[in-house]
Amino acid sequence: MAPVDGKPGLRERKKQRTHAAISEAAITLFLEHGFNQVSVAQVAEAAEVSKRTLFAYFPTKEDLVVHRLADHETEIARVVRARPTGVAPLTAVREHFLKGLRERDPITGLNDHPQVRRVHQMILDAPSLVARMERFKTGAERALTQALRETADVSDLTARLAAVQIVAVHWALAQDNAARLASGEPADERCAGAVTDAEHAFALLETGLRQLT
Structure with a gap:
């Protein structure tokens, strides 16, 4: 059911927070260690999500940047x-x-x-x-x-x-x-x-x- 005030619902806000958390964890790790030196598993661990969840938001490792x-x-x-x-x-x-x-x-x-x-x-x-x-x-x-x-x-x-x-x-x-x-x-x-x-x-x-x- 869509929120009556036009603002994102609880589920959508949670998805946005997860997306942002994965993105920030990835950029932080990439800048600290280098893109090629950091694995997707390490990004998922830093963002406290599973690899499956990470790939649901970012289909490839490159997507974490671009x-x-x-x-x-x-x-x-x-x-x-x-x-x-x-x-x-x-x-x-x-x-x-x-x-x-x-x-x-x-x-x-x-x-x-x-x-x-x-x-x-x-x-x-x-x-x-x-x-x-x-x-x-x-x-x-x-x-x-x-x-x-x-x-x-x-x-x-x-x-x-x-x-x-x-x-x-x-x-x-x-x-x-x-x-x-x-x-x-x-x-x-x-x-x-x-x-x-x-x-x-x-x-x-x-x-x-x-x-x-």
């Missing part, structure tokens, strides 16, 4: 769908990325919070996580392709090619920012250069994607 980025997989597609009438898809994505830089959104790579940087490095150090992030990127391309098909006056091929380019640029900019921060450059000092790079990258895209309206 689930934190799950909402971002379709983020660019959501931005395109939600853009105001008369605003080109590329303009909407550009403004969203620049806003993310100003707000130090981790997905832009411009966030030097110690844990954010450590999680980023952990992903780079684990081949299975790198591979999973490539799947994440492919999912973003697929979602954006569909959003462009439905909201922009372009062919299916143009939508797919545009999505690949937009996601690739978004990805490259974020990786460049993260790499600079990993080398010790503070986010506040990097910000102006990150904005300049983003403006340049989206200008290049605009030159080649004039068909998007």
Whole structure:
């Protein structure tokens, strides 16, 4: 029976707490010992759940990390769908990325919070996580392709090619920012250069994607 006030019921709240407990236990162990050095059994023990329960929430070990980025997989597609009438898809994505830089959104790579940087490095150090992030990127391309098909006056091929380019640029900019921060450059000092790079990258895209309206 659904709660009348619209808030999650007791069962749902318990599931949310279990999900959060497993996630926090996993990240803590991974950051302390390394992703490849920690077993799923150790995570389950730290979270005080069975392996079966853990896999019910996180089907793979990699999910224990990348689930934190799950909402971002379709983020660019959501931005395109939600853009105001008369605003080109590329303009909407550009403004969203620049806003993310100003707000130090981790997905832009411009966030030097110690844990954010450590999680980023952990992903780079684990081949299975790198591979999973490539799947994440492919999912973003697929979602954006569909959003462009439905909201922009372009062919299916143009939508797919545009999505690949937009996601690739978004990805490259974020990786460049993260790499600079990993080398010790503070986010506040990097910000102006990150904005300049983003403006340049989206200008290049605009030159080649004039068909998007």
